[in-house]
Every structure is written in C-alpha cells, then in structure tokens.
Amino acid sequence: MILPAPPSPVLLLDLVAEHAALQPALNAAMQEVLDSAAFIQGPAVGQFAAELGEYLGGAHVVPCANGTDALTLALMSLELPAGAEVIVPAFTYVATLEAAALLGLRPVLVDVLPDTFNIDPAAVEAALTPRTGAVVAVHLFGQCADLETLGAISARHGVALIEDNAQALGATFQLKNGETAEAGTVGAVGTTSFFPSKNLGCLGDGGALLTCDPARAALLRQLANHGQSQKYHHQRIGLNSRLDTLQAALLRVKLRQLPANTAARQAVAARYDAALAGVAGIAIPARDSRSTHVFHQYTIQVRDAGRRDELQHYLKRCGVPTMIYYPLPVHAQPAYAYLGYQAGQFPVAEHLCGAVLSLPIHPLLTVEQQEYVIGRVGAFFGN
The missing domain is CATH 3.90.1150.10 (Aspartate Aminotransferase, domain 1)
Structure with missing residues (x-):
C-alpha cells in the first residue's frame, strides 16, 4: 500500500527554523559574551534571572546547570533527614524520583488523574505519613497540577510543596481567592529546565529554581554555589551548579x-x-x-x-x-x-x-x- 507523503517535512520540534528567525539577535548575544570573556557568572546570568522573575510576576529566580540539579537543590533546601519520604507521581520522567533518591530520601509513588495526567491530590493525602517531608507536583505536558488542593494538603500536614515546572513555564493557575498564580511560584520551591526542547530552551543545558521567598532564594543560591555566599567560606555542603553566561545570554533573547x-x-x-x-x-x-x-x-x-x-x-x-x-x-x-x-x-x-x-x-x-x-x-x- 502506497501511503501519502506530507506536503513538507513534519517535525516534532523545529529548532532550526525557530533559531533562524532569531539568528541576528542570537549572534549578537554570543558575540557580546565572547568579547567580554566572562563565561561564568557574567552579567547576562543575573540579567536573565531578573527578566525571568519579572515574567513570572516578581518571583526570585536562581539559575542552575539543569533541571535535575534544580530538583536536587530544591530538596536540599528543605534539609530533610535521611530516609524522609518524598511523594511523587507514578507517571513522570525519572528525574523526579532521581533527585530524591540521590539525596538518600525515599520516593513514594502515587497515581495520577486519568484526564489531566497530573498527580492525584486524593492519592497524595492517602500516602502521607509522619515521615513525609515533601510533595512534588509535576505540571505535566504544560498544564498545572491542582495547586489549590495540593497547597492546602501541604499546609495542613506541614510538608513542603515542590513544583516540577520543567514543562509548564508560563502557565498560570486561578486560585479560589481570585488571584492568578504563575506555575512554579505557589509551592516552597519551583524548578524548571532549559533543555533545548523545552518551550524556553537554551542551546545546551540549563535550569532554574523559582520561589517567592527571598530567604529561600538566598539559601538556594548558596547551595548551588558550593554552599558558599562568600568565596572560600562554605556554610553548607552544596553543588557546583551554574547556568553559564553564554546560555543565559541566549535565553534572554528567547x-x-x-x-x-x-x-x-x-x-x-x-x-x-x-x-x-x-x-x-x-x-x-x-x-x-x-x-x-x-x-x-x-x-x-x-x-x-x-x-x-x-x-x-x-x-x-x-x-x-x-x-x-x-x-x-x-x-x-x-x-x-x-x-x-x-x-x-x-x-x-x-x-x-x-x-x-x-x-x-x-x-x-x-x-x-x-x-x-x-x-x-x-x-x-x-x-
């Protein structure tokens, strides 16, 4: 059987064409970084963080190396004891579990809703134990999980809500009080990824943490920088997790x-x-x-x-x-x-x-x- 051919090549994602439309601005951004030679923690990193924070309604943005590091850092900021339980959806990318497992925490899986594919709040509440330290809500495929109900459950039981916002940057959620919340800014910490295929993707690897709490933002910056706020003075065990200047400059354009x-x-x-x-x-x-x-x-x-x-x-x-x-x-x-x-x-x-x-x-x-x-x-x- 001879099947029809598409009128022009159909692609899942056409980054070549997307970047071609932005090429002059991307080239200028790259050249500026090359001319400055400030490849690590150059000015574009802070500029991008400020611009993304403004886009997200005033959230604090802490850039890091990738989305998995963002999840790891978010959990590190909670300072949970070894073996604490972290509730995660059973339908998700493995990084959601991986971050918890690498820290010696125990992923606890719960089922998802059959229509939106997002974590089931009733299943979350049923899975809570005295050992639960956090709930990770993954905003799968670009739509927010039930932030209203999950936020209420987390507050009622004194556990942290983390939003895995790698797929839903720019989505919003309407709360009962009439406020509109940006995805990634409702929980204690939100995380995102700038992997090239994401809606906001860099030309390499990158990620960020999002929070409305300035104290937590300061802690996250410290954790992402070897646990230091002042060079060579390390208050905590941290990671070396940085968004490099070139990627930040390109992300500003995108x-x-x-x-x-x-x-x-x-x-x-x-x-x-x-x-x-x-x-x-x-x-x-x-x-x-x-x-x-x-x-x-x-x-x-x-x-x-x-x-x-x-x-x-x-x-x-x-x-x-x-x-x-x-x-x-x-x-x-x-x-x-x-x-x-x-x-x-x-x-x-x-x-x-x-x-x-x-x-x-x-x-x-x-x-x-x-x-x-x-x-x-x-x-x-x-x-």
Missing part, C-alpha cells in the same frame, strides 16, 4: 519570544482539538479550567491501548513523527525496584504508559502540515 511562541502552540492545540474531538479512537487532552496550558506536548490517548503502537508505526510510515512520554512507568524501572512496588499498584499511570501518544507541536507548525497530521490520524481510525 525569553522575549516566549509569549508569542506560547500563543502559537495554543493555536496549534486548538486546531487539533477542533479536528480530533470527533475521532472515536482517541481522546484529546483534557483541560483543567483553572489552569492555562502552554502545550509542551500535545498528547492524545488511544482508547484501545493495544492499537497505540500500531498508530505510531502507521504515522511514521506516513512521515509523521510522534513520541511516547512515557513508555514505562517509573515503578517498573529496574533502578527503582528497591522501592518494592508491584505491577497493578498504579493502574492509571500504567494504562497511560500504554495509551498516550504525543503529536507534533511547535510554534512554526504550519496549518497545511497540521492538516496532514490530522488527516493521517483520522484515516487510521476510518474517519
């Missing part, structure tokens, strides 16, 4: 484009919603009405999970790339077998690992390319 890129992603998602809502074989991403969605990924569920891989292979033959985030639940990863979880303990997460499929979405995806993707998905299901 931050200015982030609102427009977010709007473009949302427009792509809206077109997918309108076209795919009637395809009987899939479920389009659900929305929490209290949260905006910045669509780091546009992730459908295949209703007959047994056909998910078949759909992915069909789309690949048609020239449509897709990704599965995530094909194996974290409790099934060999590295975390020591936690003692068994198959069937987290049925929603396990189902999602077999049913989800992320379609191409990026700011420069054309209507023509998207219509081709939509047509191929529909054709597979006989629409």
